[in-house]
Amino acid sequence: MSPKKLSLKEKYSLLTRDLEWEYSYRDYKEIFPQEEFEGIKITDWSKWEDPFRLTMDAYWKYQAEKEKKLYAIFDAFAQNNGQLNVADARYVNAVKLFLTGVSPLEYQAYSGFAQVGRQFGGVGARVACQMQSLDELRHVQTQIHAMSHYNKFFDGLSEFNHMHDRVWYLSVPKSFFDDARSAGPFEYMVAIGFSFEYVLTNLLFVPFMSGAAYNGDMATVTFGFSAQSDEARHMTLGLEIIKFLLEQHPDNVPIVQRWINKWFWRGTRVLTLVAMMMDYMLPNRVMSWKEAFEVYFEEAGGALFKDLARYGIEMPVYAETAIAEKEHLSHQAWSIFYNYTHAAAFHTWMPNEREMDWLSEKYPNTFDRYYRARFEHWREMERAGERFYNPTLPMLCQTCQIPMGFTEMDNPTLIAYRQSVFQGERYNFCSDGCKDIFDHEPQKYVQSWLPVHQIFQGNCGGAEMEDVLAGYYRMNLGTDNLDFHGSPDEQRWNHWHNLQTAAEQMKKAS
Amino acid sequence: MYQVTVEPTGDVVEVEEGQSILDASLRQGVWLPFACGHGTCATCKVQVLEGDVEIGNASPFALMDVERDEGKVLACCAIPESDLVIEADIDVDPDFLGYAVEDFEATLTSIEVLSPTIRGLHFALDHPMQFQAGQYINVVLPGIEGARAFSIANKPSDNGVLELHVRRVPEGAGTGYLHDQLRVGDSLQVSGPYGQFFTRKSAPEDLIFIAGGSGLSSPQSMVLDLLEQGDTRNITLLQGARNLAELYHRELFTQLARQHENFTYVPALDAPQPEDNWDGFCGYVHEAAVEHFGGQFAGHKAYLCGPPPMIDAAITALMQGRLFERDIYMERFLTAADGAEGGVKSALFRKI
Numbered sequence: 133m134s135p136k137k138l139s140l141k142e143k144y145s146l147l148t149r150d151l152e153w154e155y156s157y158r159d160y161k162e163i164f165p166q167e168e169f170e171g172i173k174i175t176d177w178s179k180w181e182d183p184f185r186l187t188m189d190a191y192w193k194y195q196a197e198k199e200k201k202l203y204a205i206f207d208a209f210a211q212n213n214g215q216l217n218v219a220d221a222r223y224v225n226a227v228k229l230f231l232t233g234v235s236p237l238e239y240q241a242y243s244g245f246a247q248v249g250r251q252f253g254g255v256g257a258r259v260a261c262q263m264q265s266l267d268e269l270r271h272v273q274t275q276i277h278a279m280s281h282y283n284k285f286f287d288g289l290s291e292f293n294h295m296h297d298r299v300w301y302l303s304v305p306k307s308f309f310d311d312a313r314s315a316g317p318f319e320y321m322v323a324i325g326f327s328f329e330y331v332l333t334n335l336l337f338v339p340f341m342s343g344a345a346y347n348g349d350m351a352t353v354t355f356g357f358s359a360q361s362d363e364a365r366h367m368t369l370g371l372e373i374i375k376f377l378l379e380q381h382p383d384n385v386p387i388v389q390r391w392i393n394k395w396f397w398r399g400t401r402v403l404t405l406v407a408m409m410m411d412y413m414l415p416n417r418v419m420s421w422k423e424a425f426e427v428y429f430e431e432a433g434g435a436l437f438k439d440l441a442r443y444g445i446e447m448p449v450y451a452e453t454a455i456a457e458k459e460h461l462s463h464q465a466w467s468i469f470y471n472y473t474h475a476a477a478f479h480t481w482m483p484n485e486r487e488m489d490w491l492s493e494k495y496p497n498t499f500d501r502y503y504r505a506r507f508e509h510w511r512e513m514e515r516a517g518e519r520f521y522n523p524t525l526p527m528l529c530q531t532c533q534i535p536m537g538f539t540e541m542d543n544p545t546l547i548a549y550r551q552s553v554f555q556g557e558r559y560n561f562c563s564d565g566c567k568d569i570f571d572h573e574p575q576k577y578v579q580s581w582l583p584v585h586q587i588f589q590g591n592c593g594g595a596e597m598e599d600v601l602a603g604y605y606r607m608n609l610g611t612d613n614l615d616f617h618g619s620p621d622e623q624r625w626n627h628w629h630n631l632q633t634a635a636e637q638m639k640k641a642s
Numbered sequence: 643m644y645q646v647t648v649e650p651t652g653d654v655v656e657v658e659e660g661q662s663i664l665d666a667s668l669r670q671g672v673w674l675p676f677a678c679g680h681g682t683c684a685t686c687k688v689q690v691l692e693g694d695v696e697i698g699n700a701s702p703f704a705l706m707d708v709e710r711d712e713g714k715v716l717a718c719c720a721i722p723e724s725d726l727v728i729e730a731d732i733d734v735d736p737d738f739l740g741y742a743v744e745d746f747e748a749t750l751t752s753i754e755v756l757s758p759t760i761r762g763l764h765f766a767l768d769h770p771m772q773f774q775a776g777q778y779i780n781v782v783l784p785g786i787e788g789a790r791a792f793s794i795a796n797k798p799s800d801n802g803v804l805e806l807h808v809r810r811v812p813e814g815a816g817t818g819y820l821h822d823q824l825r826v827g828d829s830l831q832v833s834g835p836y837g838q839f840f841t842r843k844s845a846p847e848d849l850i851f852i853a854g855g856s857g858l859s860s861p862q863s864m865v866l867d868l869l870e871q872g873d874t875r876n877i878t879l880l881q882g883a884r885n886l887a888e889l890y891h892r893e894l895f896t897q898l899a900r901q902h903e904n905f906t907y908v909p910a911l912d913a914p915q916p917e918d919n920w921d922g923f924c925g926y927v928h929e930a931a932v933e934h935f936g937g938q939f940a941g942h943k944a945y946l947c948g949p950p951p952m953i954d955a956a957i958t959a960l961m962q963g964r965l966f967e968r969d970i971y972m973e974r975f976l977t978a979a980d981g982a983e984g985g986v987k988s989a990l991f992r993k994i
Contacts, residue, residue, distance in 0.1 A: 139733060141733050193708065194706055197706045197707065198703050198706070201702055202703075357702075357703045357704075360678070360704075361683060363683065364678060364684060367677060367989070368685065371990055379964075436988035441958075
């Protein structure tokens with residue numbers, strides 16, 4: 133009798149999971165000390181179904197070929213002076229936002245998955261986390277390499293890593309990941325593996341990558357394809373963790389629901405940066421933030437939560453608020469950044485007439501009614517030589533760390549303020565969602581490193597704005613910051629294109 | 643039209659000209675792993691064992707050159723150019739016996755009026771059919787395009803006959819023909835057995851069968867088979883119908899429940915007529931299951947057979963009672979009218 137052919141599942145099991153040790157001389161709890169404290173109950177790790185079956189051997193082979201292809205494109209992009217072919221120089225500000233705000237998160241994810249993977253008693257979960265950890269390290273490296281070419285020609289990119297740990301708006305994505313990594317291993321998996329990688333990734337990654345595609349940024353697009361081939365694994369891991377937790381014990385359901393509520397809201401706040409990027413920073417628009425939110429959250433997320441309902445999981449508690457905010461988010465965020473561009477490492481600008489019309493068309497319920505007049509006023513001020521910069525420091529939300537500029541959704545002319553008092557101190561929040569998160573774990577969030585508080589406390593380089601911006605943040609003042617109009621980026625761009633035109637004329641003449 | 647055989651299960655999928663392997667498979671109820679659906683994520687990578695295939699729009703980062711050389715393709719964008727045999731990363735159930743599909747001539751021997759809408763059709767086969775209780779056959783009807791699928795209601799040991807339960811679909815061409823035109827002595831071309839709906843006999847858990855309408859067919863075969871083999875696990879059959887007239891084979895199962903201590907029969911009517919004098923469970927069959935098991939289903943294997951809304955409600959009830967996808971098996975009775983279900987589907991579940 134010929135031996136039965138092994139299925140892929142059996143082969144994978146023999147190659148990987150059967151390498152699990154038996155813990156004979158140490159107590160299980162001593163080896164996995166973090167498995168219980170969050171209240172999650174795991175009764176049987178053997179019920180974990182490997183979300184993907186990839187051996188290390190095959191992993192190296194695939195990733196090596198991806199790298200080879202990717203770097204060939206980077207080289208070609210550099211040799212062809214790809215920076216000259218982007219839609220216009222304003223586009224590069226989206227790249228700056230990505231490199232300072234998002235790429236360091238990939239590094240945080242690498243570290244986070246390595247850390248929590250160690251904490252799981254189930255070998256299947258450990259192997260999956262290890263691979264995702266390696267993927268994330270590859271992503272941060274390739275992103276830095278993809279964007280390093282722009283650093284030779286544009287301002288605001290060189291200190292991305294230093295800035296990520298210090299600059300006020302970068303504390304928004306940074307604190308998101310810090311929050312997840314300082315939680316327990318299961319919360320981290322629900323926060324990053326599920327909420328971020330599965331529910332929200334299409335609203336972060338896809339807009340940046342399709343933005344690159346629409347604006348002539350070949351290097352970033354190619355990086356996007358290379359990374360997306362890993363993302364499928366990350367998404368299936370996110371789904372497996374959520375199913376596994378919900379099926380292991382009924383007591384896990386309310387805990388997971390609370391985490392989903394929390395991380396959905398934390399995630400939508402981080403996506404504010406993407407919303408304004410899509411609606412204001414791309415010279416060639418892909419789709420509006422509102423449209424993206426409808427496709428990727430309301431439709432795709434709606435289908436997911438319909439399925440999750442079978443486990444007793446409901447839509448995230450502030451989903452309705454987030455849906456209402458899709459009409460306002462990008463306009464309010466861009467206003468905040470326009471106010472504080474002197475303290476940012478990228479440029480802002482007022483949309484031109486054609487772009488304002490696009491916004492009116494995409495936001496028929498809100499743009500003309502609430503935002504257009506303000507933007508036209510700012511544009512008038514700029515024309516009169518009085519470009520508006522807000523000289524004060526804004527109050528930040530204690531949870532999401534975004535300046536308190538969001539409005540009530542039932543009254544978009546009233547700024548939303550929420551407060552909690554904890555141990556005699558008053559804390560401020562931009563929304564009910566952020567207040568709830570604080571109220572559940574106040575001891576955690578009173579420790580938040582809020583950039584504005586830190587400046588006032590004298591921890592950020594000195595008392596003057598210049599001490600903070602130039603000294604502590606390492607911004608090149610007058611080049612990295614301020615309006616796009618009149619910036620060195622803009623001057624260089626015009627210069628290059630005039631040169632090109634002149635060269636063409638000479639060619640024709642000869 | 644090409645035939646694609648999916649190993650290791652041996653499922654056969656018919657793929658139209660220009661259609662992707664994944665699209666055809668999912669539409670024909672053969673699950674393959676997938677995620678993005680447009681060639682960038684590689685979740686649906688399969689190995690081509692035989693035949694020619696156009697790779698389509700697979701991203702060079704998702705399908706590597708070395709893999710292309712090895713004959714791997716992404717099912718979501720691969721278009722067959724001949725009949726194919728592919729190997730996919732799907733699990734073979736140890737209880738699947740993999741009986742070969744054969745063609746049969748089936749001659750109608752008797753017609754049983756089971757209910758106002760359901761007929762029991764009994765055929766004699768020209769040679770015995772090996773099948774697993776729960777599986778189905780395809781039947782070709784004269785002048786009607788496309789084969790129609792019906793679950794086998796007789797037990798596998800009666801392998802020279804075929805018992806089908808046919809509900810008349812309003813304005814349905816196939817079921818209309820079987821109800822109105824087919825006469826005793828007529829012969830039909832039948833092929834089978836097909837399907838992955840069968841009893842997991844190696845699993846030690848007690849069994850729950852939930853049947854709605856003519857979806858009693860498969861569970862009937864499965865229950866009769868288990869009892870004949872002297873299975874000692876607890877077996878519960880819940881049968882749902884509109885009213886008493888639609889509740890067929892009730893005497894058969896009431897009788898079996900008397901004879902077998904480990905078999906329980908729970909009929910449920912959701913709209914009993916006053917003249918029914920119904921003193922059994924009033925409500926939908928999934929509600930009967932919740933009541934019967936006190937809302938706790940963990941530790942069972944559940945088999946669901948019937949129309950899609952019943953299956954859907956039963957899955958929700960089972961999951962709320964902590965029985966999950968790995969322990970739930972189902973056969974959805976779709977009609978041509980059910981067609982495309984539409985809407986966005988999440989990747990959370992495989993079969994559900």
